[in-house]
Amino acid sequence: MTLVLRGVAKDYGATRVLDGIDLSMEPGEFVCVVGASGSGKSTLLSLIAGLTPASAGSVSLAGAPVTGPGPERGLVFQSGALFPFLTVAENVAFGLRLLPISRADRERRVRWYLGEVGLSSLAGALPRQLSGGQRQRVAIARALACEPAVLLLDEPFGALDVQTKEDMQLFLRQVWRDTGTTVLMVTHDVEEAVLLAQRVLVFACGPGRVAAEVPIDLPAYRALTVKRTSSFLGLRATVEDLVRSHMLTPEREKV
């Protein structure tokens, strides 16, 4: 199963927000996309998820073209987008309920994913009773329960405080290693991208396109302390400079 994008472009009216995106992902890969706001990062995920059609080019998963949304491409929103009227366990079970599987099988799967995200004790809680970090854990478990070929994350930790965010980053690496799922994550946080990914794509603005690709050759097991190593700091500086040099600030636009 491989995600392949070829010459993908997206226009909103007369404005081209994405242009000439070529991307391919190996199964089990963890890729982060960074770029200044307005570089079309979120639009990219929306195209892969099948929520918006591409204006040009093709998106395909394991050779089959993407024509609409589906559970093989799980998407996690920044807000979590949990169903507020369902409990945590019911949220995780949402996708499974649409499939012809037995109740026992469904419950077993829900239990496993709740355990994986550390929320077994909150199975009966409503989303409004959860903290921001817990909500994102539920959203990730809900997407993973459908066993997606690729997990798409749209700035999933953007609204969290720094400590919670670090916990969630370690948690996501852990989940990725446990489940072997392919992850494509959009973020504006360069440090996060370097900490998590095996490969970072830097997007340029106006129109959004891939400006650079930085392989992250850090150890497979990464603790938070990796952030203090010189190789991490070097990679972070490189990516930060790339992001900044491909930014299109309003001041520059006026010039």
Add this chain to the structure above:
Amino acid sequence: METTPGDDRLWPGRVQFALLATRKVEALMSARTAEPAAAPPDEERRAWEPLPRRSDRPGRLRRRPPGSGASIGKNRSGAGGPSLRARWGLRAASVLVPLALWAAVSTAGLVDPTFLPSPLAVLEAFAEMLGSGQLLDDTLASLGRVGTGFGLAVLISVPLGVAMGTSAVALALLEPAVGLLRYMPAAAFIPLLIIWLGLGEPSKIAILVLGVVFFNTLMVADAVRRVPGELGQAAATLGARRGEILRKVTWPYALPAVVDAARINAAAAWNFVVVAELIAAESGLGYRIVRAQRFLQTDKIFAVLVVIGIVGLLIDVALRLLRDRLGRWVA
């Protein structure tokens, strides 16, 4: 942001990219962190008068002892505003003060008791009507009409509203017509409905339906439109199809707001049934008022009015409880 890519526009970025490409990262870094050439001139700012401060207006925002936990905008529950006991006192006063005024005016003999019966006379009339079973029959007759008419209106308006809230086609097709019909007063349809349907039950039911259905349709459509689009998208990425999104996401999310809309329109329905019965009926609370008017029994009119108010309030409370039960998940 209209950013038409042009050669001239992007060149600052390209220059920096060229720098990077030649590995002059340090030059870039120093360019970014360099101090500005000159400090901004602030002589002008120094000449400004200090901003005047607004003095505390006594009474508007009472000072509280520190640590009492009261803060602006959190006056609704407990912390600020009147205490629980004071609030219940105010609530009691809201009913008891007008009642006392009424008693005072009628016992002082300021108004002819034929026009303004005393509270005691109204209570007697109430007891008499209750004893003969008349009041119960009339209340049940009115409630039966509301049940049928309002129920029909809900059955029509909820599917229409959901269609308008979820489909652009249905919205464009229905909104102008519903929006126009909504402003035609249902009471004005009474003569027409009597011509069409006669004096019997159907015309009264029809008035109720006409009075409720258009408002409720628009309010249901609004409730459905307020469902965050992200939830439907999330459901779609989990494999839900259109119909499943509607049934499993849109509808449960909108349900508490739909019940709230029904609650507001139930008040209108309860009004319309009395209006309908005032004009032509052989039973019901509105009919009882007309009968009493014929014999100048203002005490009975007052008693029926109080019953109408109390029954209306009970309907409201019941629907509020239902809404709270269905909407336990609402933060």
